[in-house]
Amino acid sequence: MNRFTPFSNAPANLGQYPEIRPKTSCFRKAYIAVMLLVVGRGLEAAARVDPTVRRIFQQLPDGFCLCLGVGPAGPWMVAKKDKKGRLRYLGWQPRAARAHLRLTIKNLASAMRLFTFQESTALAFNYDRFIVEGSLPQALAFMRALDRVEVYLLPKIIARLAVKRYPDNSELPGWKKHLNRIRIYLRAFFPDLIRVIYKNI
Amino acid sequence: MPQFDYAFLSHPKIISGACSLENIPAELAANNACKPLIITDRAADAKKLDRILIRAFDDSDCLIGAVFNRLGDYAGISLAWQAADLFVRRGCDALIALGSPLSADLARAINILVSENTPDLSAFFTGAALTKRLYPLVLVPAGDPDGTGAGNTLTLDNQHLYSEFLAPDVIVLDKRMLRGQLPHQTAQSAAITADNAWSAFTGTNPGPIRDAFVHTALRLLNQNIDAALASPGRDKPCLAMANAGVIAAIAAANAAPGIVRVVSEELARMTRIRQGVFTGLLAPAALERSMEQNGPPRPELLLAVAGMETYAATPEKQRPARGADMLKALLDKIQKNLGQSLESLQIPFYRIRQACENAESRPDAAIKASDALDLAGRAWKGAPE
Numbered sequence A: 001m002n003r004f005t006p007f008s009n010a011p012a013n014l015g016q017y018p019e020i021r022p023k024t025s026c027f028r029k030a031y032i033a034v035m036l037l038v039v040g041r042g043l044e045a046a047a048r049v050d051p052t053v054r055r056i057f058q059q060l061p062d063g064f065c066l067c068l069g070v071g072p073a074g075p076w077m078v079a080k081k082d083k084k085g086r087l088r089y090l091g092w093q094p095r096a097a098r099a100h101l102r103l104t105i106k107n108l109a110s111a112m113r114l115f116t117f118q119e120s121t122a123l124a125f126n127y128d129r130f131i132v133e134g135s136l137p138q139a140l141a142f143m144r145a146l147d148r149v150e151v152y153l154l155p156k157i158i159a160r161l162a163v164k165r166y167p168d169n170s171e172l173p174g175w176k177k178h179l180n181r182i183r184i185y186l187r188a189f190f191p192d193l194i195r196v197i198y199k200n201i
Numbered sequence B: 001m002p003q004f005d006y007a008f009l010s011h012p013k014i015i016s017g018a019c020s021l022e023n024i025p026a027e028l029a030a031n032n033a034c035k036p037l038i039i040t041d042r043a044a045d046a047k048k049l050d051r052i053l054i055r056a057f058d059d060s061d062c063l064i065g066a067v068f069n070r071l072g073d074y075a076g077i078s079l080a081w082q083a084a085d086l087f088v089r090r091g092c093d094a095l096i097a098l099g100s101p102l103s104a105d106l107a108r109a110i111n112i113l114v115s116e117n118t119p120d121l122s123a124f125f126t127g128a129a130l131t132k133r134l135y136p137l138v139l140v141p142a143g144d145p146d147g148t149g150a151g152n153t154l155t156l157d158n159q160h161l162y163s164e165f166l167a168p169d170v171i172v173l174d175k176r177m178l179r180g181q182l183p184h185q186t187a188q189s190a191a192i193t194a195d196n197a198w199s200a201f202t203g204t205n206p207g208p209i210r211d212a213f214v215h216t217a218l219r220l221l222n223q224n225i226d227a228a229l230a231s232p233g234r235d236k237p238c239l240a241m242a243n244a245g246v247i248a249a250i251a252a253a254n255a256a257p258g259i260v261r262v263v264s265e266e267l268a269r270m271t272r273i274r275q276g277v278f279t280g281l282l283a284p285a286a287l288e289r290s291m292e293q294n295g296p297p298r299p300e301l302l303l304a305v306a307g308m309e310t311y312a313a314t315p316e317k318q319r320p321a322r323g324a325d326m327l328k329a330l331l332d333k334i335q336k337n338l339g340q341s342l343e344s345l346q347i348p349f350y351r352i353r354q355a356c357e358n359a360e361s362r363p364d365a366a367i368k369a370s371d372a373l374d375l376a377g378r379a380w381k382g383a384p385e
Helices: A026-049 A051-058 A108-115 A121-126 A136-153 A156-162 A174-189 A193-200 B021-030 B042-046 B049-055 B077-090 B101-116 B183-202 B208-230 B235-253 B259-271 B275-294 B300-306 B308-313 B316-338 B349-361 B369-379
Strands: A065-070 A076-081 A087-091 A101-105 A130-133 B013-016 B036-041 B066-071 B094-099 B137-141 B153-156 B159-162 B170-173
Touching: A026 A051, A026 A065, A026 A076, A026 A087, A026 A108, A026 A136, A026 A174, A051 A136, A065 A136, A087 A193, A101 A108, A101 A136, A108 A121, A108 B021, A121 A136, A130 A136, A136 A156, A136 A174, B013 B021, B013 B235, B021 B049, B021 B137, B021 B170, B036 B042, B036 B049, B036 B077, B036 B101, B042 B049, B042 B066, B042 B094, B049 B066, B049 B094, B066 B077, B066 B101, B077 B101, B094 B101, B101 B137, B101 B153, B137 B235, B170 B235, B183 B208, B183 B235, B183 B259, B183 B275, B183 B300, B183 B316, B208 B235, B208 B300, B208 B316, B259 B275, B259 B349, B259 B369, B275 B316, B275 B369, B300 B308, B300 B316, B349 B369
Parallel strands: A065 A101, B013 B170, B036 B066, B036 B094, B094 B137, B137 B170
Antiparallel strands: A065 A076, A076 A087, A101 A130, B153 B159
């Protein structure tokens, strides 16, 4: 382009200053996508198994749809409360439903810090890593549910890093935690996972 | 009834901490921009800091217009024209200043050139107002964490332009950009930070918000200077010092320029020695002079420098003097790390006198040459051993 500009008395050599297109890290995207899939399925299972998570989602309106993902181009996780009041994981297409609550992690590097458990969700909120579109109380309720799911899905040594406060024995007895963990893993991965993947592909 | 008669403007959003560079694309998107031009200096280029910045754009939908890396030790209008030409031809819509305060100055000059669509800046230096909205400017300080670029001043070809609109929109402080400082460079940055905070604290029309900024800057500086000087490679104290620098610079931008800053700038311009050296040498003398002429400062200085516990434990009448003593100790510590006195720089005194006269003639500061000379005379021998 040889456009005249008011500053053309000192023209810049365009060849010396190339345009730079940022790269895309497929590995990081794939890792976050898998983590969101696990979290989504875990949320759906925990909403049936754990009374605390169930109570959190019961307080949300019917048909409530939430979307958690990484800006600007994903990956995403979409979940919706169905007519029977159960939370259903809809997959990774953000257009699957109109989201009432959209939580966007600002960039992939922040998402990696969150999903490699270098930062807890509360700390990530504190560091302004999320963009919340929707009701803030609902977003915080969802974060509480997410913390609870992480307690079930992760070993204690990792979950302590990932959540704001790890529940003690009086709040969540060890036997109950392990029993629920098995039930959540079974529900998350076996009955419906193929159906969800098939629908999204 | 308390009087709330003050003005304060802190335009920039400060992003600091882990992964803060990666937030730039989101901040640009929030400012309706997606194609930035990166302005950097040769020092940052040599340390390959521009590559770190470019890598931070990975997985974003921003396209980087170009990296303009021809800035050396001097920011002039011809460089600004070249970069502005590049900005327009590439269709950029934002500017990122990476590196020293000179990068920020050049980015501001480019911003005015392309926003006002004029090749001539002289009208603005002589008092004309900016008429167009400027493009978003992101500042990424690298190297010296003195926060000088965070203010609202443009210095180009030794001319100064002040405008509230020249403050950057976003300031990004990242530990990856602040590594590798030598102790004397850290001391110079600390001197500029302390002087900015002091001039904001003692400036006319004080206000609670400005005081809050000064408190934060002095607290961060006092808590982290020892660690930053002892081990310059440590990320946490360097980042805290950079935060203190930026906060103090914003506070100072809301006050009239202090005598130390103006004289240091003039001396640095004349001698090509770094401004931080002069600031570190002049600041203790300025504090001493202020104590003699105006008496002890407000007691809040002790709260800022020493913290709540020391402040509460000190009797009310002793607080102003104790605050001044603690600030003096901090400035002396900085000066000792600079390891020089004004005399040891071997500058002929007539040049110092000339710098003081130039400081008097500056329109932005009401400073008498006799006061500036008195200050330089006090700083001549340096700190007593």
